[in-house]
Amino acid sequence: MAAVSKDTASAAAGRRAWRGLPMGFVVGRYFVYVIVGLLAIVLWAQVSLRGMLRSGEVYPADYGSEHVEEVLQRLAAQDEFDPEAIPSAYWYLLIDEKGNELATDLGDKGSILYSVAESLKGSDAPGWHVEELPRYYDIWGSAVHHYRYARLDNGTIVLLAYQNLPQYATRELRDSRPNVLVQLGWTCAGAGAALIVGVGAWAAHVISRKLRPAAEAAARIEASDLDSPVGRSNVRQVNDLLAAMERMRAALRETLDARWRAEEERRETVTQLAHELKTPLTVVSANAELLARGEATGPDAEAAAAVVADAARQLDECASRIMSAAFK
Structure with a gap:
């Protein structure tokens, strides 16, 4: 019986010695939650991109540079220009010998290739040609467009432009949506902001709950209730x-x-x-x-x-x- 009493006294002494968790731990864990959540969002974006690449919904970033020769050769072998033979990883512009536009899918990106077409008026340079356009700025900063052109048997010239970025596998998606990386970036940014706001609100709720004994004690003292002892917290x-x-x-x-x-x-x-x-x-x-x-x-x-x-x-x-x- 004496041994039991001694153990009980030791346990009580241990409880008195334990003063609670440090506030740094209580607050710091929410930073850990945010970091882990952000890493999970980035991992989700990578998995989503890989899934779209495996399903063929999106071309990989190096598709344009890896297949441009193949596409130009296929166009040169055609009796009549067929834009369906051009993957959506490329923007195209077909001009005659005088530089007049015959066909294009550039839309509002026409300035990318029209300056090149202007320089090719009257040119009889045979075969394939590759150059790099000057940088232009978009919402994500500087991006480089590359282009190549081929002179077809009928004297027309087809120019192809591409970026070293993943592109949707259909022109409808490519032209109606932002680039897939931009979409994933905005989605990650929105999810990250929601995560930070949510964890911040949760942290505020938990911290205010841990401070509640102090607020209740202050209210009792203000009301002259000095008989009730002040409670305890785990912080x-x-x-x-x-x-x-x-x-x-x-x-x-x-x-x-x-x-x-x-x-x-x-x-x-x-x-x-x-x-x-x-x-x-x-x-x-x-x-x-x-x-x-x-x-x-x-x-x-x-x-x-x-x-x-x-x-x-x-x-x-x-x-x-x-x-x-x-x-x-």
Whole structure:
């Protein structure tokens, strides 16, 4: 039985020694949640991109540079230009010998190749040709467009432009949506922002819940409820604050108890003195009446006067004690 009591005492001592988790751990874990969540979002984006590449929904980033020769050779071998033979990884522009546009899918990207077409007017350069256009700026910063062209048997020239970025495998998706990397980037940014806001709101809720014992203790002290002890939390710094509030509550309670006891003592003293005043007042009143009616003469008058004087001294002492009790 003694051993059980000893174990119980040791457990209680251990609980008192454990002051709670550090606030840095409580707050820091939410940063870990954010980092892990952001890594998960990036991993999701990579897996999604790989899935689109495997399914053929998207061309890989190096498709344009790896297959441009093959596409140009296929176009050169055609009797009549067929744009369906050009994968959506390329933008094309077909011009005649004078540089006039015959067919294109450039849309609002026409400036990419029109300057090249202008430089090829009247050119009889045979075969394939490759150059790199100057950089132009889009929402993600600088991006380089590459182009190649081939002179077909009918004298027309077809120019192909491409970027070293993944592209949708259909022109409809390529022209109606942002680049797949841009889409994934905005999706990751939105998911990351939502994650940060969500974890921040969760952290604020948890921290406010851990600080609730301090707020409740402050409300009780403000309402003069000094009997209820201050609670505890599982956060070290909050427990330090609660311990300080508990000391303040105990000190206030002790001060108020001492004041109450002093008030009680003063009230009892005043009550006792009030009773003590009745006797000398009665003596003074009775002897004063005897002297006033002339019933006491000679030695009796002197005795009555002495009694009055003694009662007056008692009254003076009582008055002094009342004054002392009032300013105690």
